[in-house]
Amino acid sequence: MNKNETNIKPAMKAHEVIGIRSIKVIIIILLISFIYIGFNYQCVNTVEGLVIDKLQQGLDGEEEYGIVIREEDGSEQLIKNSEYVNIVKVKNKSESKSLQDGIEKGKKYRFKVRGLSITDFKQYPNLISYTLTNDEIREQMKVQNEQSMKNKKIAEELVAQELNIDKKYIQFVNTFNDEKWIHKNLSCTIKTNSKEYHVEFNTDKIENSINQGMYQPTTINKFIVK
Incomplete structure (x- = not known):
């Protein structure tokens, strides 16, 4: 009886040791996983x-x-x-x-x-x-500036045709930044030698490679004497 006990106890101890080690390994793996996930998302x-x-x-x-x-x-x-x-x-x-x-x-x-x-x-x-990126912003500003200058010239020509006068007699009273001149709802105040007018334009969206949602004037929608 004593002999059997001495044969069984070492086997049980070995099994217990293996079990404890396995649990430790699993715990360590889980801890590493949690630490990695936590660090990864922070x-x-x-x-x-x-x-x-x-x-x-x-x-x-x-x-x-x-x-x-x-x-x-x-x-x-x-x-x-x-x-x-x-x-x-x-x-x-x-x-x-x-x-x-x-x-x-x-x-x-x-x-x-x-x-x-x-x-x-x-x-x-x-x-x-x-x-x-800074390069992309600079490129967008360049395109906006170019389109704004173009829109001002188009607006000037439309007003000159409406009043049947030379463009040199037209003066924009309110000065806009370049961004204002590319908006969908474009309007401005102009002045001639004798009168002042509020002008609202119909616009079309411009299709371009940079696709900034820019518009340009096509015709005059309202022409009001101030």
């Missing part, structure tokens, strides 16, 4: 690139959004634009869609992303916000 990076594609996929009846960009070195990155929850903020589906809708293919953006880049898959876990 880590915020900035990445810059040209948007080459916008993704919208259905997964189990749910919409998933994503942005594919090309960085300066030619590498491509996928920025996932999905819902997330952490101790700081909750990002819901409507916010994801709003971010997605505001981004345009063919433009360069500076993206703020949450999470670490997954090297093998070339992707960032989540998009937080974005802004145009």
Whole structure:
């Protein structure tokens, strides 16, 4: 009887040791996983690139959004634009869609992303916000300025035709910044040698490569003597 007991006890002890070690390994793996997930979603990076594609996929009846960009070195990155929850903020589906809708293919953006880049898959876990790059902003301002100058000349010609006078006798009383001259509801006050007028224009949207929602005057809608 004593002999059997001495044979069983070492086996039980070995089994217990293996079980305890297995539990410890599982706990360590879980802790590492939780730490990585927590750090991943608290880590915020900035990445810059040209948007080459916008993704919208259905997964189990749910919409998933994503942005594919090309960085300066030619590498491509996928920025996932999905819902997330952490101790700081909750990002819901409507916010994801709003971010997605505001981004345009063919433009360069500076993206703020949450999470670490997954090297093998070339992707960032989540998009937080974005802004145009300085180069893109300068290009937009250049296009706006050029269109504003063009719109002023068109408006001047339309008024000259309406009054049947030479353009040199027309003076714009209220001076606008360039952005005002590309709006859909374009109006201005002009002055001739003898009178002052309030002019409202009909406009058409301009289709261009930068697609800034610019408009140009086509005809006069209202011509009011002040």
